Amino acid sequence: MKTIAILNQKGGSGKTTLTINLTYALQQDGYKVLIVDSDPQGSARDWNNETEGAIIPVIGLDRASLATDIKAVTNGYDFVIIDGAPQLSTHMAAAVKSADIILIPVKPSSLDLWASSDLVEIIKQRQEIGANLQAAFVVSQAIKNTNLADEVVKVLAEYELPAFNSQIINRVAYASSISDGKTVFHTGDKNAQKEINNIKQELLQWV
Ligand SMILES: Nc1ncnc2c1ncn2[C@@H]1O[C@H](COP(=O)(O)OP(=O)(O)OP(=O)(O)O)[C@@H](O)[C@H]1O
Ligand SMILES: [Mg+2]
16 A cells, blocks of 8 residues: 655645546556545545545545544555645645655746745655655646746756656646546546646656
8 A cells, every 4th residue: 555645735736636637547547546635625525525426435534633544544445645735734744744655736836836845844854764755746737838947947956856757737627627526537638638647657656
């Protein structure tokens, strides 16, 4: 069992969207998956309610005691994916503690990258005390056909955490499918499906 936490204290960075689509892609490969909604806003649970629980099992564990609480529910799963809460630093620290792998969705702007510096710091501290923890940025809501701006590449390099080669582009299918209680794999947007599958492949190389 591997626990993957999708974290960024910055609100609206694409955590829930990546959580749902990536988990679905892993499930399509035959892995047994569970989403843990650690956000008191309950967005992943709202989505699950929209699906009537038919697509992916979702459970809410939205207290700072996440690292303890999660132990009771992980048995039997190949991947447990934690959808992170914005702002709540206690919840974020608990999710970091629980995770084997952390993905940080981030919009390609320096302001958004700087907002994730606390998270990067917590990850580095865990790695320094010898925790077996891997982490990477995933550029999210990128504008099509633009290269990452130089300043973004520079900030990414300063953080000394890798970024996935595959990026998530800003596409209507992401927003509309979640609202409908679906995923991009239930839409006709093959490009969105491809980019999620590419991210899944990069992730699986780590496992
Ligand atoms: N690749 C994308 N293309 C278009 N819209 C997107 C994309 N990713 C996310 N969005 C939209 O951006 C908004 C924020 O996304 P999302 O809810 O996934 O972020 P979040 O990090 O989970 O937010 P919060 O911090 O509030 O939990 C939503 O309206 C979502 O539909
Ligand atoms: Mg969210």
